[in-house]
Amino acid sequence: xxxxxxxxxxxxxxxxxxxxxxxxxxxxxxxxxxxxxxxxxxxxxxxxxxxxxxxxxxxxxxxxxxxxxxxxxxxxxxxxxxxxxxxxxxxxxxxxxxxxxxxxxxxxxxxxxxxxxxxxxxxxxxxxxxxxxxxxxxxxxxxxxxxxxxxxxxxxxxxxxxxxxxxxxxxxxxxxxxxxxxxxxxxxxxxxxxxxxxxxxxxxxxxxxxxxxxxxxxxxxxxxxxxxxxxxxxxxxxxxxxxxxxxxxxxxxx
Amino acid sequence: xxxxxxxxxxxxxxxxxxxxxxxxxxxxxxxxxxxxxxxxxxxxxxxxxxxxxxxxxxxxxxxxxxxxxxxxxxxxxxxxxxxxxxxxxxxxxxxxxxxxxxxxxxxxxxxxxxxxxxxxxxxxxxxxxxxxxxxxxxxxxxxxxxxxxxxxxxxxxxxxxxxxxxxxxxxxxxxxxxxxxxxxxxxxxxxxxxxxxxxxxxxxxxxxxxxxxxxxxxxxxxxxxxxxxxxxxxxxxxxxxxxxxxxxxxxxxxxxxxxxxxxxxxxxxxxxxxxxxxxxxxxxxxxxxxxxxxxxxxxxxxxxxxxxxxxxxxxxxxxx
Amino acid sequence: xxxxxxxxxxxxxxxxxxxxxxxxxxxxxxxxxxxxxxxxxxxxxxxxxxxxxxxxxxxxxxxxxxxxxxxxxxxxxxxxxxxxxxxxxxxxxxxxxxxxxxxxxxxxxxxxxxxxxxxxxxxxxxxxxxxxxxxxxxxxxxxxxxxxxxxxxxxxxxxxxxxxxxxxxxxxxxxxxxxxxxxxxxxxxxxxxxxxxxxxxxxxxxxxxxxxxxxxxxxxxxxxxxxxxxxxxxxxxxxxxxxxxxxxxxxxxxxxxxxxxxxxxxxxxxxxxxxxxxxxxxxxxxxxxxxxxxxxxxxxx
Numbered sequence: 004x005x006x007x008x009x010x011x012x013x014x015x016x017x018x019x020x021x022x023x024x025x026x027x028x029x030x031x032x033x034x035x036x037x038x039x040x041x042x043x044x045x046x047x048x049x050x051x052x053x054x055x056x057x058x059x060x061x062x063x064x065x066x067x068x069x070x071x072x073x074x075x076x077x078x079x080x081x082x083x084x085x086x087x088x089x090x091x092x093x094x095x096x097x098x099x100x101x102x103x104x105x106x107x108x109x110x111x112x113x114x115x116x117x118x119x120x121x122x123x124x125x126x127x128x129x130x131x132x133x134x135x136x137x138x139x140x141x142x143x144x145x146x147x148x149x150x151x152x153x154x155x156x157x158x159x160x161x162x163x164x165x166x167x168x169x170x171x172x173x174x175x176x177x178x179x180x181x182x183x184x185x186x187x188x189x190x191x192x193x194x195x196x197x198x199x200x201x202x203x204x205x206x207x208x209x210x211x212x213x214x215x216x217x218x219x220x221x222x223x224x225x226x227x228x229x230x231x232x233x234x235x236x237x238x239x240x241x242x243x244x245x246x247x248x249x250x251x252x253x254x255x256x257x
Numbered sequence: 258x259x260x261x262x263x264x265x266x267x268x269x270x271x272x273x274x275x276x277x278x279x280x281x282x283x284x285x286x287x288x289x290x291x292x293x294x295x296x297x298x299x300x301x302x303x304x305x306x307x308x309x310x311x312x313x314x315x316x317x318x319x320x321x322x323x324x325x326x327x328x329x330x331x332x333x334x335x336x337x338x339x340x341x342x343x344x345x346x347x348x349x350x351x352x353x354x355x356x357x358x359x360x361x362x363x364x365x366x367x368x369x370x371x372x373x374x375x376x377x378x379x380x381x382x383x384x385x386x387x388x389x390x391x392x393x394x395x396x397x398x399x400x401x402x403x404x405x406x407x408x409x410x411x412x413x414x415x416x417x418x419x420x421x422x423x424x425x426x427x428x429x430x431x432x433x434x435x436x437x438x439x440x441x442x443x444x445x446x447x448x449x450x451x452x453x454x455x456x457x458x459x460x461x462x463x464x465x466x467x468x469x470x471x472x473x474x475x476x477x478x479x480x481x482x483x484x485x486x487x488x489x490x491x492x493x494x495x496x497x498x499x500x501x502x503x504x505x506x507x508x509x510x511x512x513x514x515x516x517x518x519x520x521x522x523x524x525x526x527x528x529x530x531x532x533x534x535x536x537x538x539x540x541x542x543x544x545x546x547x548x549x550x551x552x553x554x555x556x557x558x559x560x561x562x563x564x565x566x567x568x569x570x571x572x573x574x575x576x577x
Numbered sequence: 578x579x580x581x582x583x584x585x586x587x588x589x590x591x592x593x594x595x596x597x598x599x600x601x602x603x604x605x606x607x608x609x610x611x612x613x614x615x616x617x618x619x620x621x622x623x624x625x626x627x628x629x630x631x632x633x634x635x636x637x638x639x640x641x642x643x644x645x646x647x648x649x650x651x652x653x654x655x656x657x658x659x660x661x662x663x664x665x666x667x668x669x670x671x672x673x674x675x676x677x678x679x680x681x682x683x684x685x686x687x688x689x690x691x692x693x694x695x696x697x698x699x700x701x702x703x704x705x706x707x708x709x710x711x712x713x714x715x716x717x718x719x720x721x722x723x724x725x726x727x728x729x730x731x732x733x734x735x736x737x738x739x740x741x742x743x744x745x746x747x748x749x750x751x752x753x754x755x756x757x758x759x760x761x762x763x764x765x766x767x768x769x770x771x772x773x774x775x776x777x778x779x780x781x782x783x784x785x786x787x788x789x790x791x792x793x794x795x796x797x798x799x800x801x802x803x804x805x806x807x808x809x810x811x812x813x814x815x816x817x818x819x820x821x822x823x824x825x826x827x828x829x830x831x832x833x834x835x836x837x838x839x840x841x842x843x844x845x846x847x848x849x850x851x852x853x854x855x856x857x858x859x860x861x862x863x864x865x866x867x868x869x870x871x872x873x874x875x876x877x878x
Contacts, residue, residue, distance in 0.1 A: 093449060
């Protein structure tokens with residue numbers, strides 16, 4: 004049973020077709036990589052899945068329900084969380100509060116209970132803070148909870164984005180270049196983190212340029228070039244695929 | 258320890274403030290009343306400008322809607338003014354909901370211009386005696402004095418305590434709001450609206466909610482203002498009122514309750530202390546706004562990061 | 578029918594003044610993506626400087642009305658251009674790398690500062706321009722009585738706007754301005770000194786705004802320190818109406834707004850005249866934020 008299903012997805016920007024008739028499925032519990040040269044339309048696919056753009060044609064469904072025309076925050080509360088390629092944290096807020104942003108959609112307190120701190124609100128708030136701390140623990144940032152997020156190192160900011168996404172209690176986690184800017188050590192930790200996320204039963208879809216990471220963690224890989232899907236398969240199949248090799252030759256240091 | 262000391266300091270400050278009317282003549286008590294009114298207006302605008310980062314330069318319009326609601330219903334139907342407080346919040350909030358809805362998605366500086374326009378339209382509507390109920394340029398007079406538990410509020414000192422209580426209540430509630438899902442959501446959308454939406458926060462909803470709540474609060478201040486003055490006119494709700502509230506928030510420290518209180522005290526109080534320079538006060542504010550943006554964008558007293566109880570305790574422990 | 582044409586010519590004249598001011602907003606916006614709130618006060622400054630220079634130097638007595646006003650206009654435009662450059666240097670340039678909204682607050686502060694400077698220097702009461710400078714001639718055209726001044730205002734505005742348009746379109750410097758408006762980074766890579774372009778924009782726009790201030794002073798015969806506010810907001814509306822950042826758009830928008838306002842005042846309600854422009858502003862931002870010919874202003878998410 005596929006968790007996320009993308010069918011014949013097309014998106015144009017003016018005269019440019021950024022995504023052209025792309026279809027693929029993400030199976031429940033798997034780790035899927037979306038790769039391709041720069042400008043292949045990978046991030047556009049992510050923006051389409053998360054509702055930041057609306058496709059011109061095609062369908063996206065999550066657990067058999069269509070995501071089309073839903074606003075981004077609704078898609079998040081349905082269970083798809085994402086990180087951003089260009090880190091987008093709430094810079095002047097604490098690390099903990101960044102994760103609490105993710106917890107927001109699983110909380111209920113409205114304007115009145117927020118203003119009067121009814122007992123229910125207090126219990127919910129306590130539970131949210133505990134949950135956020137657990138997420139921080141999970142990515143290894145527990146001791147940074149009270150720091151401002153802008154003071155974190157680059158690699159830790161990427162981890163915080165993942166923790167924030169985990170705060171939304173996702174079923175599918177969409178990671179946009181999670182290893183971007185990380186050193187070898189950090190990348191190795193990221194690999195184990197992704198394994199642990201998968202161990203929690205969360206499905207992962209990721210864009211990544213670091214081929215060794217992709218080959219290590221993904222069981223299925225989708226390759227885009229100029230907005231079109233040129234290959235799909237296991238890491239071994241992709242490494243042998245002629246078109247993929249041609250597309251990457253000289254452009255990537257995979 | 259330090260929290261304890263802060264509480265003691267706060268109590269002492271409050272006691273001194275509460276006793277001040279005994280030592281001041283009515284002119285200075287009235288100055289304190291003005292500071293209080295602008296402090297609450299500033300705090301209400303702070304929800305929109307400071308916490309949510311939505312530039313609203315037409316806040317006087319909501320203040321006016323509250324004041325006129327109180328004045329019209331009191332003079333026509335003789336409903337005691339203070340009973341109308343919830344209704345003033347409601348009319349100002351609803352008005353904000355209706356006008357903010359179509360414009361809330363506009364980019365920062367455009368929102369700013371549009372709110373200026375709305376403030377002006379409201380003022381022109383009041384001058385033109387819209388619906389025949391606002392009394393035109395002369396406004397509405399003969400608003401009856403409010404009374405609480407049989408005591409009719411007449412002197413500046415009476416109003417001092419009314420305004421003080423309302424200010425303290427506002428500070429208390431808005432402080433609680435900061436430490437809540439709602440308060441944080443406003444900050445997330447100020448910091449990065451795209452990331453907030455991507456983290457599952459309904460940004461359009463919270464932008465609108467900030468506007469409505471801030472407007473409703475300003476509406477209640479309008480009620481108190483009408484009760485205090487017994488006469489209101491469009492002159493009290495010009496663009497400059499909006500600018501004053503805006504300056505209080507920006508210079509004091511956007512997003513910070515203490516910053517806004519300090520801003521109100523400085524911006525309303527200082528010109529009274531330096532009467533000879535009173536005509537130059539707007540000049541000084543203007544220069545201060547430029548300088549503040551260049552040298553200290555966050556204002557005089559910027560908000561401090563919230564601190565949370567990080568130890569997973571079993572119920573009970575809570576913030577004072 | 579006669580009233581209609583009277584209002585039309587009146588609207589065209591006022592609208593051409595809006596258009597002149599709107600050019601300043603639109604040019605700054607084009608390059609810096611900043612609403613220069615203080616532009617309206619540079620307009621006021623132009624009106625007051627015109628009055629000061631006119632009465633202190635008695636140019637029109639010495640040189641006759643035509644040359645006198647011309648020299649006066651050049652001086653006013655020069656001074657206001659300098660004020661514009663100073664404004665950029667003090668209030669905006671230090672904020673180039675700051676968040677956009679910081680610059681907006683700074684602009685607002687600069688506007689309040691300038692307006693109150695004018696008030697403290699000249700006083701809060703309105704001042705009167707000498708009334709013997711412009712001809713009182715009333716032309717009889719097509720059965721209508723049209724004051725000659727009205728036609729002069731329209732013609733002078735059109736000449737200045739055309740001049741600016743040609744300058745922006747045909748000269749090297751104009752090309753640099755257009756390049757900087759499209760992409761500052763790329764313009765810099767192409768060897769364009771973007772800071773100089775911005776400085777130039779802050780001199781060109783205000784000089785036209787100052788000229789507009791002088792024209793308003795001469796045309797209506799009186800000035801006061803808050804006059805810039807209303808004209809400024811209306812001119813800004815005009816810039817949005819035409820599509821902000823777009824120079825021909827500002828011209829079209831200004832003239833259109835002038836006509837809409839004159840017609841609204843005549844046929845709907847004179848008391849609501851000042852609200853008309855704001856209604857237009859709000860409606861255009863809700864319905865068609867791009868204006869008639871311009872860029873997107875709604876938040877891109």
